[in-house]
Amino acid sequence: MTVRPQNFGRVAVLMGGWSAEREVSLVSGAAVLAGLQERGVDAHGIDVGRDICKVLKSGNFDRAFIVLHGRGGEDGVIQGVLETLELPYTGTGVLGSALAMDKARSKRLWSGMGLPTPEYILIRGEEDLDTAGALGFPLMVKPVHEGSSIGISKVGDATALQRGWVMARQFDQEVLAERWIDGKEYTVTVLDGEALPVIRLETPHDIYDYAAKYEVDTTGYFIPSGLSEAAEAGMQELALRAFRAVGASGWGRVDIMVDDQGQPWLVEVNTVPGMTGHSLVPMAAAAAGMDFPALVWRILSATLEKKQ
Numbered sequence: 165m166t167v168r169p170q171n172f173g174r175v176a177v178l179m180g181g182w183s184a185e186r187e188v189s190l191v192s193g194a195a196v197l198a199g200l201q202e203r204g205v206d207a208h209g210i211d212v213g214r215d216i217c218k219v220l221k222s223g224n225f226d227r228a229f230i231v232l233h234g235r236g237g238e239d240g241v242i243q244g245v246l247e248t249l250e251l252p253y254t255g256t257g258v259l260g261s262a263l264a265m266d267k268a269r270s271k272r273l274w275s276g277m278g279l280p281t282p283e284y285i286l287i288r289g290e291e292d293l294d295t296a297g298a299l300g301f302p303l304m305v306k307p308v309h310e311g312s313s314i315g316i317s318k319v320g321d322a323t324a325l326q327r328g329w330v331m332a333r334q335f336d337q338e339v340l341a342e343r344w345i346d347g348k349e350y351t352v353t354v355l356d357g358e359a360l361p362v363i364r365l366e367t368p369h370d371i372y373d374y375a376a377k378y379e380v381d382t383t384g385y386f387i388p389s390g391l392s393e394a395a396e397a398g399m400q401e402l403a404l405r406a407f408r409a410v411g412a413s414g415w416g417r418v419d420i421m422v423d424d425q426g427q428p429w430l431v432e433v434n435t436v437p438g439m440t441g442h443s444l445v446p447m448a449a450a451a452a453g454m455d456f457p458a459l460v461w462r463i464l465s466a467t468l469e470k471k472q
């Protein structure tokens with residue numbers, strides 16, 4: 165069947181929201197909206213607030229394109245609202261969204277399946293700091309449910325660990341400390357059950373932090389990734405397994421570090437990754453011959469088949 169713009173009906177592009185990643189989501193959302201409209205889709209941007217149920221109902225929408233990053237939008241909450249309203253939506257469902265948003269539980273799941281992910285400790289209180297330190301410094305300290313590198317820090321000793329934990333705790337009740345991987349960083353886009361070309365990231369910053377992601381132009385993006393054909397295929401397969409393991413579907417991105425011995429380590433799955441003009445998913449799609457409007461069309465098309 166040839167899909168025409170009218171087949172989608174009225175499309176709500178959900179952006180903004182109330183998470184710490186609100187600003188990024190507004191930029192992603194504006195890009196998605198423009199891409200859909202360029203293809204003739206009757207798409208409408210909605211800055212999501214607590215009145216979203218009412219807005220979706222009174223707006224007579226037929227489906228939703230979710231471009232909300234972080235809590236409330238990427239974690240199963242809005243997905244549950246859409247299920248209740250019987251509105252088809254893009255990407256991962258309730259369970260996969262909630263699991264992927266939770267870095268600790270994702271890691272526990274991967275470990276249980278024998279998939280490689282850096283060793284970690286959940287820091288529930290001051291008393292866990294020593295156990296975390298025993299993993300060996302440096303460590304990465306992360307809020308369990310954040311994105312965009314918010315609240316994340318690399319710590320080199322017990323004092324810094326204490327500070328990093330206090331900082332991360334401002335964003336989340338749950339904080340994890342994870343073994344630092346010395347090596348290279350990669351990301352793999354997943355679209356409709358397939359992995360797109362791998363991107364290697366290089367930043368002069370210690371980590372791919374908020375500034376490296378959105379503010380400075382010193383971040384290097386390498387696509388092709390420079391991996392051998394076999395290593396690239398292996399990384400794509402690992403990404404697909406990690407993605408499926410958390411119950412993710414449709415589209416998303418898997419972050420992977422590779423240490424100096426060439427061992428890959430799963431860092432996280434993003435079920436609603438950035439979609440700004442400079443984001444990684446559009447970059448991978450372009451390398452696969454898909455421009456931005458074609459990419460958003462393809463993501464939205466999955467809602468025609470999906471039974472919610």
Ligand SMILES: Nc1ncnc2c1ncn2[C@@H]1O[C@H](COP(=O)(O)OP(=O)(O)O)[C@@H](O)[C@H]1O
Binds near residue numbers: 304311312342343371
């Ligand atoms: N274990 C680790 N070792 C080294 N660097 C890491 C590790 N975990 C994360 N990083 C760095 O921090 C960045 C953000 O971490 P990530 O877990 O992907 O959180 P976010 O959800 O904020 O993107 C990564 O892109 C990477 O540069």
Ligand SMILES: [Mg+2]
Binds near residue numbers: 312419432
């Ligand atoms: Mg990440």
